[in-house]
Amino acid sequence: xxxxxxxxxxxxxxxxxxxxxxxxxxxxxxxxxxxxxxxxxxxxxxxxxxxxxxxxxxxxxxxxxxxxxxxxxxxxxxxxxxxxxxxxxxxxxxxxxxxxxxxxxxxxxxxxxxxxxxxxxxxxxxxxxxxxxxxxxxxxxxxxxxxxxxxxxxxxxxxxxxxxxxxxxxxxxxxxxxxxxxxxxxxxxxxxxxxxxxxxxxxxxxxxxxxxxxxxxxxxxxxxxxxxxxxxxxxxxxxxxxxxxxxxxxxxxxxxxxxxx
Numbered sequence: 001x002x003x004x005x006x007x008x009x010x011x012x013x014x015x016x017x018x019x020x021x022x023x024x025x026x027x028x029x030x031x032x033x034x035x036x037x038x039x040x041x042x043x044x045x046x047x048x049x050x051x052x053x054x055x056x057x058x059x060x061x062x063x064x065x066x067x068x069x070x071x072x073x074x075x076x077x078x079x080x081x082x083x084x085x086x087x088x089x090x091x092x093x094x095x096x097x098x099x100x101x102x103x104x105x106x107x108x109x110x111x112x113x114x115x116x117x118x119x120x121x122x123x124x125x126x127x128x129x130x131x132x133x134x135x136x137x138x139x140x141x142x143x144x145x146x147x148x149x150x151x152x153x154x155x156x157x158x159x160x161x162x163x164x165x166x167x168x169x170x171x172x173x174x175x176x177x178x179x180x181x182x183x184x185x186x187x188x189x190x191x192x193x194x195x196x197x198x199x200x201x202x203x204x205x206x207x208x209x210x211x212x213x214x215x216x217x218x219x220x221x222x223x224x225x226x227x228x229x230x231x232x233x234x235x236x237x238x239x240x241x242x243x244x245x246x247x248x249x250x251x252x253x254x255x256x257x258x259x260x261x
Contacts, residue, residue, distance in 0.1 A: 062244035075229015082109035154178035
């Protein structure tokens with residue numbers, strides 16, 4: 001029983017490398033193409049991404065939404081499933097409030113995974129933690145992996161490698177909207193294993209544009225347990241409402257002001 005508690009709780013680690021301001025599932029991946037010379041370099045994309053994220057974070061003052069947490073565990077000592085629906089309110093700069101709407105399934109998972117996730121997220125929202133884990137050139141190296149054309153528009157694809165060991169950092173690929181310079185998708189793995197009991201963890205995050213802001217749409221973390229089990233933790237984000245923000249022109253940069261050299 002102790003083994004299951006450790007492995008489940010460790011699943012929370014990969015989920016808090018993203019600030020609530022920074023970032024529906026997209027259609028299947030389109031064809032990947034080489035980057036033509038006129039498109040931006042990885043360094044330029046990273047610079048624009050960082051600048052736009054900072055602007056969006058400063059402009060987003062308050063929003064609300066609903067989340068559906070689900071977990072499926074298959075392995076020793078027994079299979080477990082759970083679901084919890086939660087209403088969330090965010091107020092800048094660092095306040096998050098959670099209200100449980102419903103819950104079902106394993107009470108152990110609800111108490112030791114879902115509720116611990118919410119508690120950790122409240123603690124993680126501090127400025128110091130966000131600086132240490134932000135997706136920027138201070139914490140990551142970026143390199144180009146091409147670009148894709150989807151029904152939603154053009155997306156740059158970048159490889160990301162952390163510059164330091166930190167359990168909240170990750171390595172993998174990000175997809176960046178070529179117009180808004182916002183992350184729309186992440187596929188990665190944590191730079192450090194969340195637990196000695198976990199053999200491998202894969203993370204997938206997707207984001208959706210709500211008014212002028214990019215917010216989480218779906219998270220999925222799949223962990224392979226060393227004794228043969230598998231845990232899949234997912235979060236679905238619904239019903240966003242932006243309840244307070246600065247005017248749109250305050251966060252939209254003119255094309256001439258973007259780094260294109």
